[in-house]
Amino acid sequence: MKLREPALKALKDLFGERLLLAEEDILPYGADASSLFFKPEVVVFPETKAEVSELLRLAESFNFPVVARGSGTSTTGSSLPVEGGMVVSFAKMNRILEIVPEERLARVEPGVLNGDLKNYLKKFGLFYPPDPASYAFSTIGGNVATGAGGPRGLKYGTTKDYVLSLEVALSGGKLLKTGPTTLKGVVPYNLTPLFVGSEGTLGLIVEIVLKLLPLPEKRKLYLVFSPVESKTLELITETLLKGLTPASAEFVDRTTLKVIKEKVEEKVRTDQILKTTESLLWVEFDGRIEEVKRDSGAFEIILEQKGLSFLSADKEEDIEALWEIRRGISPSLFKLGPKKIADDVVVPRRKMVEFLRYLRKLEEESGISIASFGHAGDGNFHVNLLFKEGEEERAKSIRENLLKKVLEFFGSISGEHGIGFSKRPYVVWELDPLQIELMKKLKALFDPKGLLNPHVKLP
């Protein structure tokens, strides 16, 4: 046990009923979307920055670990108390503090849900683009801590591109403002991006200032069917080279297609197309009406030239219905096997076809299903190995091979899911000793006692 009685007493005084200790209450806070489990000793629900500050002061004096938690949607265990100690849920710090339309800024607490913010901003004609698959129920604080991406990354970038400034409670309890909230400002070293994606290891984010964009007037979505798997990937590159920038370009490979075929069939009038389809691509254009009209026209010419069939939608509900198929992939993957290893690797766009071919070869040789899908517009693939009990070792070896291939291509082993606990062994594959040494020195600078999210992110 990391938390002894005097510490618990001080915490009870601070949080009263907003502190959970009973076994049945704290168990859910030991799990997230990673399938890992580490039992916390205590869970608290701060309501103010001052409370976060105070709990970090207590953590330092009583020497217990502190793990920040949004909605627990991490797929890598970023929000799990690996060493026990305290889980800090930001569920009660969920206020939208301020929207400033003339600055196109929002100031929010970390527990605000991404989807709630998106909806709230509509009345101001404003738009917060990052859209991780979990956006309806994941928190902005969690999105910032992991540097979350999503389909719209292709046109709009990821969370890091929208964080203007942060307030962070540092180890020991001091509150740091990382920079001014004006649109420019080069006075301090730019610390804001250091915290984005740091997975709770450098400080606890207590307030976030986000940059916003005007809400796009119009959307148009295409669902493209290709009889040759790699043709959808080539289509992305060709589209970009023509100077078009879709908001999203989401890919589904042959193996993934199997698990969503029925859902797709409901949408296609004849199943003729689908019989010969190996791969799908969702391509969405958004922006001003004239721009979307022009870009989608140019895109249809490319589709025609390549002889690809497609469905299209331009009404909000039809667009969302087609996207539903894409969002339904992850939960359906278990049809291919009861056990899963999931990665979100990134390769340069010009290596996508070669990478896919490599995965297909691995799949054929091993007999283990390799389902790849996701943000191919950024070269970011969710690669899922699906297998049976007893095939763990073979799956692990396939995973390691594919990660090596990614690094041969000068790619990255994580585009948006982060390292968490589960990918730590592979960090040393991507980073060289100097990079790791600097990460460790930075960790020691911000968290000298190693109390913040221990065993997460760093190798």
Next chain:
Amino acid sequence: MKLREPALKALKDLFGERLLLAEEDILPYGADASSLFFKPEVVVFPETKAEVSELLRLAESFNFPVVARGSGTSTTGSSLPVEGGMVVSFAKMNRILEIVPEERLARVEPGVLNGDLKNYLKKFGLFYPPDPASYAFSTIGGNVATGAGGPRGLKYGTTKDYVLSLEVALSGGKLLKTGPTTLKGVVPYNLTPLFVGSEGTLGLIVEIVLKLLPLPEKRKLYLVFSPVESKTLELITETLLKGLTPASAEFVDRTTLKVIKEKVEEKVRTDQILKTTESLLWVEFDGRIEEVKRDSGAFEIILEQKGLSFLSADKEEDIEALWEIRRGISPSLFKLGPKKIADDVVVPRRKMVEFLRYLRKLEEESGISIASFGHAGDGNFHVNLLFKEGEEERAKSIRENLLKKVLEFFGSISGEHGIGFSKRPYVVWELDPLQIELMKKLKALFDPKGLLNPHVKLP
């Protein structure tokens, strides 16, 4: 002297004729656009990363200061050898190493000129947006080291938004890659932005990977005349609130107008408008043809409603001719007074009018000319005090008052010019002790002997 004979000998062996020692050769490297002067002891011109690495190894063993220099366009002395020692000119590391159209990326050496890169990219239909006033002759490395902005910041952001990854030679000579060159990647802590704007104090940038955009098809520029000074500022806010995002919105106040009036008169057919004009605003729209048509139409309606006169241009040469007036401001300011103190402060957009009114009051009370102009779309004003010999103290006091007002508005004392040597006394006004403590700790982590750009950036 910081550089003694054994160090000089080693450097001569390394650089041969690419080392300057003679008084008349090194003097130009003691000055930049700040009007400050600090004499270097030696100037070297590395051609490779390995040479930069080696000179930093020598600096560490022989304990001499190293100051990085692009084209010396810093207005704050960021590239000056305050303590003497070595100036490292990146003039010979000026190769565009790679353009990857399908990734929309460029890999360049730090000495490449911003304008040269822009021109070179045109043949690929690609675009590097950041456009500091010095873009034709300032280097990408210098732009990155200072976090340079420019008029296009309003729509496109600043240099930091385009740096995907860096290679940096650290104190002692080790080469650090800050991250992968894929479009996504959350494995390491994000160190790239820490170096952007660090003004050479944390490492010497030896290679830069930049994100690019498709080249806009069409531009349309308005030069708006307002009989009431603050109306141009209100126009910006109103335009943004209508959901329009100009590429640039550049403001000129009453005092600045005096020095460019003649140039403006050449463009206006009758001088009737100009007689009643107090303020100018350049507003440019760019993008796809349809988008520019639509947005400029909407903008003209706003202009009409507000009863504002304007000129417009949509041919490249006419657009550039109108922008020439804007670019000619800085050199013309001396008409108002032989001495100048220049700041580039930022205030929230909603405080711009109030800030301008405050400057006018300062001007009236003091009799010293206060010329404000620049990137008002971002709330970023270049405020210039012009005065005569003997008025230094009064000007200094006005400067300090206006910086205090900026900070009262939660603004920043530097939007893009950096701190350099000249603004160091004011850093403690903007940053709190914790922010400064962290900056100093980071400096010590990356440069324990304090050899890189000493007396720059940090208070």
